[in-house]
Amino acid sequence: MQPTLNTIPFEVLQQIAIKTVDNDHSGPPNCIYALLLTCRSLNDSLSFDTNPLFYAYVFDVQFDTAALRRRYPPGRLTPTHRAHELRRRWTLLKEIRSVTILSADVDLGIQMWGTAATNMAGTYTYQEKLSHAWLAYMLITESDGPNWRQLEWARIIEWIRLFMFYDIDKVSLQAQMTGSLPPTDEFRSVGMWLWWLSLRYEDIVRESLPAHSAVNRMLRPFAFASWRYSFFYAPWSASRLPDTDSVINHVPGHTVDGPMFVDPIPRDRTITLPSYLGSPLQISPPHICHAAIQLFFTRMQRYPLGQMKCQPKDIQMLREARREFGELHPYTPQHSTINYPTLVDSRDYDDDILRMVSCRDPTVVRTLSPGEPKYKYVPGTFVGEWEGRFVNYGMMAMQDIGAGHPEPLHALEAEPLSQDPQAWGIREFHHPSTLRGSLKRQYLRFLREEYGPNPATTSTSTSLSSQRQQQQAVPWSPPSHRRPPVHKRSRDVFNGFFPFGLKRDHVVGGVEVTEPGSNNVPVFYVEVKKWIDGRCWIGRDDMGPILMDEEAMDIDGVVVDEDEDEVEDEATLDERLDIILEGEAIGRKRAFPYDVSSLMELGSVIYGTIRKWDGLVHLHALPEDAIVAGTPSWLYRGYLTSNRNWIGRTRDTWTTDFSREGYEGVFVMTKREE
DSSP states (O other): OOOOGGGSOHHHHHHHHHHHHHHSOSSOOHHHHHHHTSOHHHHHHHOTTTOHHHHHHHHHHHSOOHHHHHHSOGGGGOHHHHHHHHHHHHHHHHHHHHHHHHHTSHHHHHHHHOBTTTTBOOSSOHHHHHHHHHHHHHHHHTOSSHHHHHHHHTTHHHHHHHHIIIIIHHHHHHHHHHOSOOOOOHHHHHHHHHHHHTOOHHHHHHOOHHHHHHHHHHHHHHHHOTTTSOOOSSOTTOOSSOOTTOOOOOOTTOOOSSTTBOOOSOOOOOEEEEEETTEEEEEOOOOHHHHHHHHHHHHHTSSOTTOTTOOOSOGGGSOOTTTOTTOSSOOOOTTOSSOOOOSSOGGGGHHHHHHHHHSSOTTSOOOOOTTOOOOOOOTTTTOEEEEEEEEEOOHHHHHHHHTTOSOHHHHHHSSOOEEEEEEEEEEEEEOGGGSOHHHHHHHHHHHHHHHSSOTTTOSSTTTTTTTOOOOOOOOOSOOTTSOOOOSTTOBOTTTTTOBTTOEEEEETTEEEEEOTTSTTOOEEEEEEOEEETTEEEEEEETTEEEEEEGGGBOTTSOBOOTTOOOOOOHHHHHHSOOEEEEEEEOOOOSSSOTTSOOSSOTTOEEEEEEETTTTEEEEEEEOHHHHHHOOOOEEEEEEEOGGGOEEEEEEESSOOOTTBOOSEEEEEEEEOOO
């Protein structure tokens, strides 16, 4: 009997088909189509309708799945859902490749994308561009290597260049004609992020001077027009979220009238991706200014500060991460205080994606389905030494715009930018309620045995007085000229969300915090030092360091224990400060020459808290002269984004109406390697 394909076991044929797909590292699985044409029985066995499990295997071979399993519940990752996602992805990737190839012809490119001169819309529709941008964004943020190979097949770098030329440059030129600020939308926000995520240092160094100037012109308004473009997932003036007391109607694209006014009301930012892993996905779009700030700073820092024409001796020595997928961290120059994005480690983007999924509506308490992850702040993240650059536009420009300048873009571009190098050493303290059960008892027993009465439970203000590390008290209260607190929880939004009259004293193992109205009874906050092998070091006993397991923390970052029987009153949870950050200015090392002055010289202090709902870092910085003379201070508000870049906005404290923008700048900081 002559052997045929029908005599080969089905499992063997399926493995052969999967291996043929695996051999083709990029591109659609066209080899399966050829295999299905060999005989009817094989076609029936491996067709999409009859065998979704096989196409789920193909999905696992061609695309990354580790990030999907970390970020989404198991119900989204069934074989049927993965099979349909495989079909959807290749449909869109082939469309992206087709658009890129056709746009290589200038006339066809203009016809598809439209032109700025005539304000003509192209045949490439907004919904098509939006679906392509979202697919590329999700694939990059889930990429551990294979995803990026498929995007390279689709010519995504060329597509991003087309987006820059036909969209960002188009609205930038139109804005230059009128003097108004360029508009933004969901597609432009996602596209700007694709521009940032695909960036490499060698691209910056090779950029010509005309191209460098043109790119800066495109990025400057998105990075610095803080009153026009949203930066926060919820108003920075809200200390605790969700805020279910705010009764509002969601108005997409809502803006507040007036040149320098912002909307202080929490609003729903939810958009819905029609299909993602078999069902719609509710998510908030990424902020365009987050990507624009990082893109702007990479160009500002392509040379060391004060050495504007210093280039690498050998450009070939720069590692090209697009070519080497084994490279987990792309090249970042030694003088740069901004980390470049990676395409081969999806863990860098977990916090960003979970924040976009979890923090889309600050007015609703979300109920999580089983297995659904949520954004959480990891204790100890900010412990260490940070350095970066702070950039401000001219004071006269801010005054002109606030006075209603008819051409705000031209006013913003009229004055040069000023740079301020800063470096901070930051410590982190957590409320005792973030320790639970046996871990809490272990730590308190350690404090009792070594240092006397436990500061977290004592009813007197003399706890640990004999062991107290005497330090000069930091002036936590705001200047006397400031308006009364406007927040319903008596938190001063211009004082790092610390209440009026709050005092703190350093003690062994943490800090004692005494709030006004507490009958002078201090609350002990545990100092969290750093992570050791995935566990958080909170102290030391005779057996060695006391460590908290990351797995022992619930979705809000607090430690849980099965034997825990304490239930805190909601009012207490509502009023307390969960996390305290404090620090002082430290010496600059690698990033800046010592002859470059800084507003925050040695002796300057910083303090504040973290909004656990979305990880907003809210700090009050006092220059050295402000501590003594009471001169104005600054607010730093920002997020730790992908690739461990701490980006944010600075704001003066002269303008005490938080619904109105003050004198603002931007900053990017990174943590020094330990």
